[in-house]
Amino acid sequence: MAHIVVDPVTRIEGHLRVEAEVDGGTVKEAWSSSTMFRGIEIILRGRDPRDAWAFAQRICGVCTTVHAIASIRAVEKAIGAVPPPNARLLRNIIIAAQAVQDHVVHFYHLHALDWVDIVSALDADPAKTSSLAQSISDWPLSSTTYFAGVRDRIKAFVQRGQLGPFANAYWGHPAYRLPPEANLMAVAHYLEALDWQRRFIKIHAVLGGKNPHLQSFLVGGMATPVDPDSQNALNMETIATLHKLVADGLAFVSRVYIPDVLAVASFYKDWAALGAGVGNYMAYGEYPEEDSETPRLFLPTGIIRNRDLATVLPVDQAKISEYVAHSWYDYSVGDDKGLNPFKGETAPHYTGPAPPYERLDVAAKYSWLKSPRYEDEAMEVGPLARMLVAYASGRPGRVKELVDKVLSSLGVGPAALFSTLGRIAARAIETQVLVESMDRWIADLAENMARHDYRIQDNSKWDPSSWPADCFGAGFHEAPRGALGHWVHIANGAIVNYQCVVPSTWNAGPRDAVGHPGPYEAALVGTPVAKPEQPLEILRTLHSFDPCMACGVHVIDATKRELARVKVV
Numbered sequence: 296m297a298h299i300v301v302d303p304v305t306r307i308e309g310h311l312r313v314e315a316e317v318d319g320g321t322v323k324e325a326w327s328s329s330t331m332f333r334g335i336e337i338i339l340r341g342r343d344p345r346d347a348w349a350f351a352q353r354i355c356g357v358c359t360t361v362h363a364i365a366s367i368r369a370v371e372k373a374i375g376a377v378p379p380p381n382a383r384l385l386r387n388i389i390i391a392a393q394a395v396q397d398h399v400v401h402f403y404h405l406h407a408l409d410w411v412d413i414v415s416a417l418d419a420d421p422a423k424t425s426s427l428a429q430s431i432s433d434w435p436l437s438s439t440t441y442f443a444g445v446r447d448r449i450k451a452f453v454q455r456g457q458l459g460p461f462a463n464a465y466w467g468h469p470a471y472r473l474p475p476e477a478n479l480m481a482v483a484h485y486l487e488a489l490d491w492q493r494r495f496i497k498i499h500a501v502l503g504g505k506n507p508h509l510q511s512f513l514v515g516g517m518a519t520p521v522d523p524d525s526q527n528a529l530n531m532e533t534i535a536t537l538h539k540l541v542a543d544g545l546a547f548v549s550r551v552y553i554p555d556v557l558a559v560a561s562f563y564k565d566w567a568a569l570g571a572g573v574g575n576y577m578a579y580g581e582y583p584e585e586d587s588e589t590p591r592l593f594l595p596t597g598i599i600r601n602r603d604l605a606t607v608l609p610v611d612q613a614k615i616s617e618y619v620a621h622s623w624y625d626y627s628v629g630d631d632k633g634l635n636p637f638k639g640e641t642a643p644h645y646t647g648p649a650p651p652y653e654r655l656d657v658a659a660k661y662s663w664l665k666s667p668r669y670e671d672e673a674m675e676v677g678p679l680a681r682m683l684v685a686y687a688s689g690r691p692g693r694v695k696e697l698v699d700k701v702l703s704s705l706g707v708g709p710a711a712l713f714s715t716l717g718r719i720a721a722r723a724i725e726t727q728v729l730v731e732s733m734d735r736w737i738a739d740l741a742e743n744m745a746r747h748d749y750r751i752q753d754n755s756k757w758d759p760s761s762w763p764a765d766c767f768g769a770g771f772h773e774a775p776r777g778a779l780g781h782w783v784h785i786a787n788g789a790i791v792n793y794q795c796v797v798p799s800t801w802n803a804g805p806r807d808a809v810g811h812p813g814p815y816e817a818a819l820v821g822t823p824v825a826k827p828e829q830p831l832e833i834l835r836t837l838h839s840f841d842p843c844m845a846c847g848v849h850v851i852d853a854t855k856r857e858l859a860r861v862k863v864v
Contacts, residue, residue, distance in 0.1 A: 296323070297827040298654070302330070304837055306405040308357040309844025311803065313815070314655055315833060317824045322833065325812075325819035327803045328655055328662040329844045332623070336641045339793040344370045344785050345514045345757075347793065351781065352508050354795070355845040359507035360393045360499070361774035362781070362795070369781040370514050372588075373768025374761075379750035380586050382516035384740045385502060387582050387593075388537070389509065390772070391729045391736070392498040395544055397775040398678070398726040399495075399552055401841045402719070403488040409835040410559050411473060411481040414466040416449055419479035427476050432554040436487065445483040465829040472562045481559065484551050495544045501536060502529070516752030523744050534741045541733045548730050556723040557704055560716055567707050570715030570836040572818035573673045574602045576680035577801075579610060579780070581773035582732070593691060593732065594773060597684040598669065602713050604687040610669075612636075612769050612780070617796060618666040621659070621805040623647065631808045633668060636782035637767055639794035657806075664844075666804040666813060667796050675814040676777030676801045677840060682721040683712060693731065697724045715818070718839040759788035774798055776841050799843045815840060 302312035310331040316324045335354050339347055347370060352363035364386060371378070378386070421443035428437040452458070473481070496506050502519060503509025511519040522528035560566075580596030597607035616633030619626055625644045626632060634640060646660050655661040667674070674680075685694040686709075701720050702708065711717055743749075755761065762785065770781045777798030784792040804813040812820075815837060822832050 299824070299827055299830050299833070300654070301830055301833060301837075304834070304842065306408070306834075306838060307842040307844065308355060309799075309842070311837075311842050311844050312655070313819070313833065313837060314657070315819060315824075315830070317827055320823055320825065322819050322822040322824060325816045325833075326655055326657045326661060327664075327805060327813060327815040329664045329799075329803060331844060332643055332645075332663045334641065334643065336793045336795060339790050342790050343759075343788070344373070344783060344790055347783065347790060348512050348514070351795070352512075354797075355843060356507045357397070357845070358393075358774055358776070358843055360390055360503075360509055361772055361779055363509065363512045364390055365770045365772040365774075365779050365781040365795075366783075367512055367514050368770025368772065369768045369783045370770070370785070371756075371768065372770055373766040373783055373785050374514075374756045374763070375588075376515040376753045376756035377586065377588060378516045378753055381521055381740060381743055381748065381751050382513075383583055383586060383590075384736050384743070385511075385517045385519060385751070387736045388733055388740070389499065389502055391582065391733050392496065394775045395548065395726050395730045395733075396492050396496045398722045399488055399548065400492050401722065401775075402552065402556065403485045405841065406719070406838045407481060407485060407559070408461075408464060409831060409838055410471070410563060411485075412466055412468070412471040412478050413449065413461060413464070413482055414453070415471065415473070415475045416446065416479040416482045417453065417475075419446060419475035421446060421479070424476040424479045427558075428480050431558055432550045434550045434554075436483070442479055442483060445486065446479055448486075449479075449482060465826075465831045468829055468831045469825050470831050473559065477558060477562070481555060484555055487551065488547075491543075491547050495540060495547075498537060498540050501533060501540075513752055515754065515756055516750075519751065521740070521744055521749050521751060529740075529744075531741065531744070534737060534744075537737045538734060541730065541737065544730045544733075548726050553723055553727060556719060557701065560705055560720065563716065564705060564707065566716040566835070567705070567711035567714045569822060570718070570818045570839060571602075571713045572675055572814045573812075574713065575600050575669075575672055575674045576683050577610060577669060577674040577676055577778055578681045578684040579771035579773055579778045580684075581681075594681055594685055595688045595690060597688060598674070599680075599683055599687060600672070602710075604683065604709060607684055607687045612771075614670045615780070615796065616668055616671070617800075618668065618807040619660075620666070620808040621657075621661055622665045623660050623663055624665065633671070633808070636769070636780065636794040636796055637784065637792075639782065639792070641794070662805040664800050664804045665796075666807040667801050668807055671807075671809075673804075673807070673811060673813055673817070674778075674801055676798050677718065677721075678725045678775070678777075679712065679718045679721040680777060681773055682724055686712075691728065693728050694724065697727060715836045715839045722841075762788065776843055777801060797843075799840075802840050803842055803844070815842075
């Protein structure tokens, strides 16, 4: 039996270590460990709740907007503030833009190289590559001359010997299956996506001043004025710019991203039976369509248990708890007990081995991530969970239409969704659904402006003297990586306690008090490993979740102890 250590896992945000036992060419057990502690939750204690979003947003620069919106929603829920329609629409546009850009970047720049062999692209025939590209899409950049130019750029890159982030990849690995022409096409689109995502995310610069870390959020609404008659506000010229950027996004997603996902997946259909994981899925829902404290959501909320698509259960935050039996934290009630986030504690206590270490003590504590559970069950969150809940709920109808179309194209049934390949497909489907919906929210914003409805903030709750002396609020958001929750306890106008339970905590958390694995750990079991010294297949399933450890273990140890040393080779 081989013991594999992947540390650090690259092409993610933050520091992730995974260990696995491989026997007979298959993973039998796996352990997921985040090796970095931060602590934004501790920093927020005693602060003005109206400022919390600006601190929380800094949990992650990649996820950027997600903690801002979850924080603001938590505070709004606690103090009873309801943002007006224009603020709701601006938020929808901003967070949808984040998801669309994030999903495209993930596929091409974080995940594609698990399936695409760049070196193989050097052997591609540009004419055959052009024929392949034109057979799956009418994207204009598909000529023989174009692909010959891309191949020459790759050759020059390789000949210089300065491969940068590509130097230590597993090129030539037997698990790669794409023909050279498909590899060349994918590399060309990898390069195009770099420029496309820069253009598309200008939506954040227009609506929030910058990216990452937008500056226009506000408890009770937004700080960006809307007025068609002002050059110092969002006006009809802004609306036209937004429509143009979304049209550019839709063109790339529908004519490049979706066709590429289907083309790559067609060579790896066996991965529709790998990486299933815990079989339980949870989505908080997202994109409010109404202005109320409990609005109808465009993407529905729900829980699916045991892969049963016939039943979607409601989500009750009171049933969420976090365990630290295998996490480097202490609980005052005992480490074998779970705590709801409203009563959550962040008391870091590192008890692991002194670095550098060869092996985790998985019988003890081995991660800076906690272990979230819903009714004591592990839940997978993310695009797959959202699309499964939407598919099973029958709304929006566009989700079911696209899911059925993708399944039919690949010649597989709904069971294929519960897999590594299913996560990739779900992320692409969600991207298409969201980029199509953004135009509607922009049009609704323009319609409000035409009616002279310029409201962007609920000012009635801005003054802390209007708040209850003691109040609690939970704010939920479907971040690109999944269900995100912020819980806040406010007393006498200041934060008493603050807790974040983020997507990568749900997915990457270690075993709980009774030894049940988290989604990463469960999904890796059964993964084939052709070469233990080059565990490409393990990376495929890990990257399908799009890990973000920066979010998961929300300031460096105050005593400046060295907790881990990462050697880059």
